[in-house]
Amino acid sequence: MPAPRLRSRSLRRIFRKVPGNRVSLQYREKKPKPAKCGNCGAVLKGIPREMPYRMRGIAKTRKRPERPFGGVLCSRCMRQKMIDKARQ
């Protein structure tokens, strides 16, 4: 029986093969869902999947791409928005 703190489903379970042809059960923290584009819903790249308390320790430049609407829109939607704005 695992320790009481490991019986919680707030930790995810990973089955790892270890030497001696055994499988050991390891416990890892869950991660939030990846960030999505506000327009098309595509998964945004360059944004770490970390819990908010971990995101606080990461530098701002490592949390989203450094371009207009970085971390909000995907690059394709950003380009389209720029073109639409320029044509007004």
Ligand SMILES: [Zn+2]
């Ligand atoms: Zn998009």
